[in-house]
Amino acid sequence: MSALTDLLDRAERVYRDWRFTTVKEWKARTGGLAVGYMPVWVPREVLHAQGVLPVGVMGAGDDLEIIRGDAYYQSYICHIPRSTIELALNGSLDCLDGMLFPATCDVIRNLSGIWKLTFADKLVRYYDTPQDFDPARGGAFVRKDLEELSEDLARRGARPLTAAALRRSVEAYNENRRLVRGLYDLRRDAPWKVPTYELYVLLRAGMVLPVEESSAMLASYRAAVEADTSRRPMDQARVVLSGSFCEQPPLGLLKTLERSGCYIVDDDLAQVHRWIRSDVPLEGDPLDALVAASLHDAIPHPTRWSEGEKKGEDLVERVRRSRAGGVLFAAPSFCDPALLDQPMAVAAIERAGIPWTAFKYAENGGQFQVIREQAGTFADSIKLWSAA
Numbered sequence: 001m002s003a004l005t006d007l008l009d010r011a012e013r014v015y016r017d018w019r020f021t022t023v024k025e026w027k028a029r030t031g032g033l034a035v036g037y038m039p040v041w042v043p044r045e046v047l048h049a050q051g052v053l054p055v056g057v058m059g060a061g062d063d064l065e066i067i068r069g070d071a072y073y074q075s076y077i078c079h080i081p082r083s084t085i086e087l088a089l090n091g092s093l094d095c096l097d098g099m100l101f102p103a104t105c106d107v108i109r110n111l112s113g114i115w116k117l118t119f120a121d122k123l124v125r126y127y128d129t130p131q132d133f134d135p136a137r138g139g140a141f142v143r144k145d146l147e148e149l150s151e152d153l154a155r156r157g158a159r160p161l162t163a164a165a166l167r168r169s170v171e172a173y174n175e176n177r178r179l180v181r182g183l184y185d186l187r188r189d190a191p192w193k194v195p196t197y198e199l200y201v202l203l204r205a206g207m208v209l210p211v212e213e214s215s216a217m218l219a220s221y222r223a224a225v226e227a228d229t230s231r232r233p234m235d236q237a238r239v240v241l242s243g244s245f246c247e248q249p250p251l252g253l254l255k256t257l258e259r260s261g262c263y264i265v266d267d268d269l270a271q272v273h274r275w276i277r278s279d280v281p282l283e284g285d286p287l288d289a290l291v292a293a294s295l296h297d298a299i300p301h302p303t304r305w306s307e308g309e310k311k312g313e314d315l316v317e318r319v320r321r322s323r324a325g326g327v328l329f330a331a332p333s334f335c336d337p338a339l340l341d342q343p344m345a346v347a348a349i350e351r352a353g354i355p356w357t358a359f360k361y362a363e364n365g366g367q368f369q370v371i372r373e374q375a376g377t378f379a380d381s382i383k384l385w386s387a388a
């Protein structure tokens with residue numbers, strides 16, 4: 001087995017392990033706390049600085065049958081809250097000392113309430129992203145929120161937060177973000193070298209493993225694919241995958257899209273790695289720097305207010321930058337933030353003359369034939385008519 005295959009096997013095992021074995025092993029080894037977080041973004045640096053392992057909880061994918069979780073939510077809404085409750089009720093999340101729920105939508109707000117009622121002994125925080133980005137208001141609000149979170153963690157046995165430790169953690173995550181950005185750039189320039197399903201399992205493993213281990217994995221992967229001369233370009237259409245920022249598509253769906261003739265050259269998957277677009281400055285107060293980056297250097301997003309047509313313009317810019325021939329809008333079924341923004345995004349890319357198509361998915365969907373035909377036809381149409 002090659003080193004690359006070994007690496008990807010390990011990443012996929014971590015990604016598929018809804019029992020969080022590596023988290024349990026880490027806790028047994030270090031005696032530290034582990035705190036889960038849901039999509040899209042939380043300040044993992046603060047947890048890391050206090051010796052706490054941040055653990056991305058992205059639902060159960062297509063590997064777990066939902067039985068009790070269905071009783072907590074309406075049957076028609078998205079799948080991720082139900083599979084997350086199922087994981088909690090079957091004991092898979094017992095290793096987590098707390099959960100952070102970023103403010104993405106009402107579903108997640110309600111999930112944080114369910115958590116408070118059902119798991120009263122755990123730390124539960126609703127991480128409320130402000131929609132006012134003025135440092136004196138939104139910035140002060142986030143800073144206070146983070147200070148309270150760090151005090152809560154310290155009360156549960158984590159190390160107190162210090163500026164020196166936070167600066168080191170910011171540095172570790174800056175390095176990790178640089179490696180992720182580098183792989184996105186490499187995939188954009190040579191998508192045959194970096195298939196999306198490979199990149200994706202590495203990103204997902206990086207949401208569970210310590211950041212240092214994730215960075216080592218990303219660097220090894222990059223070295224391995226750059227040295228691999230057997231990966232050759234194919235006649236595929238370049239597309240941007242938009243809307244998959246919370247509940248994630250099954251791995252089989254990502255493979256299907258690539259096998260149908262698409263090269264995914266930009267996407268919204270596992271966005272915690274790319275929420276902050278550039279390095280967080282290491283000068284000055286690191287908590288202020290982290291707060292400022294999360295407000296002013298964050299990607300335009302359906303869960304954040306943006307002025308005017310900024311989100312649509314950002315999507316058009318991403319298509320241009322990645323030299324994509326079209327956009328695949330792929331959102332989870334009943335995902336309010338993704339589907340409410342979609343008409344504005346469609347209007348923006350239509351104005352720019354960019355082809356698009358749209359479909360919905362569930363994390364546990366297993367039938368991809370219709371999507372394969374749709375994506376394949378879309379890829380053919382881009383290749384036939386965009387070049388004409």
Ligand code: SF4
Binds near residue numbers: 108334335
């Ligand atoms: S998939 Fe969409 S609607 Fe469902 S929890 Fe996530 S953001 Fe909310």
